[in-house]
Amino acid sequence: MSGSEWTCRLSSMHEWESPYYEPSLPVSEKSNPLTRDIDRASSGCIVRMLQACDSQMFLEEAGATYQRLMSDEVVETLMEVAKKVELILKDPRDSLVVLSGCGTSGRLAFLVTSAFNRALKELNQSPVYSYIIAGGDKALFSSQEAPEDDPKLGMLSLKEVCEGKKRVFFVGISCGLSAPFVAGQLDLCLQNPEVYTPVLVGFNPTHQARDEPIPGCSFTFRSVVQRMEELAKSKKAFLINPAVGPEAISGSSRMKGGSATKILLEVVLYAAHAAAFTHTPITQQGILQHMRAYEKTLEIPCAHNEGMAALLEAAGKSLQRGRRVCYLGWGALGVLGLIDASECVPTFGADYEDVRGFISGGYNELKNNEGPLGPDFRISHEDFLHLVLPSLDDHDMVLLIYTQTDDVGDVEKLARRVREKTSNLHAVYHRVDGDTAATVQQDDINKLCLSSLRITWPSPASGLLQMQWELCTKLFLNALSTGAHVLKGKIYQNHMMDLQVTNSKLYCRATRLLQKLSGCPESKCEEALLKAVYKVDNVTVEITSSDISTHTHTARTRTKVVPLALVCLLTGCSLAEAELRLEQQPIVRDAVEACLS
Numbered sequence: 001m002s003g004s005e006w007t008c009r010l011s012s013m014h015e016w017e018s019p020y021y022e023p024s025l026p027v028s029e030k031s032n033p034l035t036r037d038i039d040r041a042s043s044g045c046i047v048r049m050l051q052a053c054d055s056q057m058f059l060e061e062a063g064a065t066y067q068r069l070m071s072d073e074v075v076e077t078l079m080e081v082a083k084k085v086e087l088i089l090k091d092p093r094d095s096l097v098v099l100s101g102c103g104t105s106g107r108l109a110f111l112v113t114s115a116f117n118r119a120l121k122e123l124n125q126s127p128v129y130s131y132i133i134a135g136g137d138k139a140l141f142s143s144q145e146a147p148e149d150d151p152k153l154g155m156l157s158l159k160e161v162c163e164g165k166k167r168v169f170f171v172g173i174s175c176g177l178s179a180p181f182v183a184g185q186l187d188l189c190l191q192n193p194e195v196y197t198p199v200l201v202g203f204n205p206t207h208q209a210r211d212e213p214i215p216g217c218s219f220t221f222r223s224v225v226q227r228m229e230e231l232a233k234s235k236k237a238f239l240i241n242p243a244v245g246p247e248a249i250s251g252s253s254r255m256k257g258g259s260a261t262k263i264l265l266e267v268v269l270y271a272a273h274a275a276a277f278t279h280t281p282i283t284q285q286g287i288l289q290h291m292r293a294y295e296k297t298l299e300i301p302c303a304h305n306e307g308m309a310a311l312l313e314a315a316g317k318s319l320q321r322g323r324r325v326c327y328l329g330w331g332a333l334g335v336l337g338l339i340d341a342s343e344c345v346p347t348f349g350a351d352y353e354d355v356r357g358f359i360s361g362g363y364n365e366l367k368n369n370e371g372p373l374g375p376d377f378r379i380s381h382e383d384f385l386h387l388v389l390p391s392l393d394d395h396d397m398v399l400l401i402y403t404q405t406d407d408v409g410d411v412e413k414l415a416r417r418v419r420e421k422t423s424n425l426h427a428v429y430h431r432v433d434g435d436t437a438a439t440v441q442q443d444d445i446n447k448l449c450l451s452s453l454r455i456t457w458p459s460p461a462s463g464l465l466q467m468q469w470e471l472c473t474k475l476f477l478n479a480l481s482t483g484a485h486v487l488k489g490k491i492y493q494n495h496m497m498d499l500q501v502t503n504s505k506l507y508c509r510a511t512r513l514l515q516k517l518s519g520c521p522e523s524k525c526e527e528a529l530l531k532a533v534y535k536v537d538n539v540t541v542e543i544t545s546s547d548i549s550t551h552t553h554t555a556r557t558r559t560k561v562v563p564l565a566l567v568c569l570l571t572g573c574s575l576a577e578a579e580l581r582l583e584q585q586p587i588v589r590d591a592v593e594a595c596l597s
């Protein structure tokens with residue numbers, strides 16, 4: 001890279017921090033200058049752009065506008081929080097640590113609580129962690145955006161989980177400091193300080209917390225945050241909110257927001273466990289060391305750029321042809337596959353069948369609160385073999401995701417079955433340098449696959465290895481599914497055009513996007529959005545006087561509302577004409593560009 005390219009890249013690395021850069025938006029909703037042209041990029045370039053965005057998570061603090069993951073203040077708070085958890089681990093009677101969030105934040109709450117309860121079980125200790133996800137367990141693997149708007153539901157679900165407990169350490173996760181569901185839970189904690197100690201994890205500075213009124217509530221997210229800031233002075237509440245930079249696809253907090261959530265929660269709980277069970281004191285150095293291990297993890301995908309670009313290309317081709325991408329995973333990597341696949345629906349307006357994840361052992365492996373979720377949520381490898389494999393051919397892509405500690409014999413068996421139907425079989429697997437176990441089987445799997453990404457980790461393996469494997473896999477899968485949808489033409493510049501308008505955050509984002517792309521005033525954009533939501537050419541008083549929840553409820557069954565609204569705004573045509581245009585040009589990006597030109 002030339003000197004001037006570097007300067008240019010470095011300035012885009014920080015451009016979002018300028019007070020003049022999209023000043024009305026919180027960091028989590030800003031568009032990332034690094035990915036401005038991602039919609040026109042090659043697969044190799046997409047991979048590099050996404051990596052550059054991820055690396056912003058670990059930008060140095062010096063001279064920065066916002067706190068960072070490794071800022072002194074953040075590390076200090078992580079230590080204090082870890083000490084609180086340590087106390088509960090040492091004396092768990094009548095106590096609980098609850099992690100809660102909506103969408104991706106709830107999914108990570110599930111992933112992290114599962115891992116640390118498992119660690120407790122291995123030590124013959126009873127579980128102390130519980131997770132809550134807005135919309136219940138089906139939200140682990142499907143888009144349930146509406147419950148995010150319901151603060152009472154949040155509060156009631158927290159009360160239910162904590163029934164009979166005398167001491168609850170509550171961690172509410174909302175990347176955008178915005179979800180009313182989490183605000184309701186934090187409010188409950190603040191009203192009952194004798195039982196609850198609240199922690200908020202998110203990635204905006206507190207003054208950017210959402211301040212819109214929440215129907216039926218006297219508080220907003222921001223007012224809750226302000227109350228917490230007061231209590232934080234006496235360490236009765238904690239705020240962990242470093243900035244990690246705007247998402248590669250604007251607002252897609254499943255990416256960096258999710259990764260940083262995983263990093264922060266694991267750093268805290270790992271330190272607490274080490275303190276409680278191996279007498280390792282909680283120190284700033286220990287916390288920073290763990291963070292640096294994650295920072296190093298980010299370099300791993302960079303060493304596999306070519307292989308990643310090829311996989312992204314293969315996945316993009318399958319999606320362009322209207323075919324499938326299937327992840328077949330083992331253990332926690334399998335859960336990450338399930339999560340990544342399910343997020344394609346709300347993020348890219350994808351069909352449920354476009355990208356699907358399956359996990360070895362199904363619900364037995366998962367051990368989720370509600371157990372098996374019924375026929376609409378089939379997740380085991382057996383389900384894949386019976387329901388999906390028979391219809392696959394070479395146009396469908398299958399990806400095996402595992403580590404050397406998984407049952408490699410089982411991986412090989414499944415690979416052989418898949419290979420009978422499609423040659424479009426690939427693998428991503430992690431191994432420790434010098435570990436020769438199952439080498440023969442591994443070679444056989446490689447021969448069955450069109451491509452294999454072998455990620456080798458330095459030996460001796462550290463105690464953090466499993467967490468690093470998981471983060472690396474998350475980054476990898478997020479890049480794969482995002483890149484494949486970019487190649488499919490789902491993204492305009494770095495915005496998801498065809499977003500589902502199923503909660504108030506998404507409704508506001510859609511209106512803003514229409515403003516940005518059409519240049520029309522907010523009121524006109526909202527009117528166009530409502531026309532598309534209600535399928536009418538004239539918005540009646542009855543519609544305009546309804547609240548946002550009625551609009552988002554109606555929008556649940558609608559498709560392409562934002563593209564339709566935009567075409568109407570740009571051309572002045574009727575809804576029926578806009579529908580026709582989009583039918584003729586199903587690639588949303590091209591349809592929009594045709595109107596813009």
Ligand code: S6P
Nearest residue numbers: 103104174175176179252253254
């Ligand atoms: C974002 C994802 C969403 C969010 C959810 C919670 O990529 O599709 O489901 O996770 O909206 O957001 P937040 O800001 O409260 O963590």
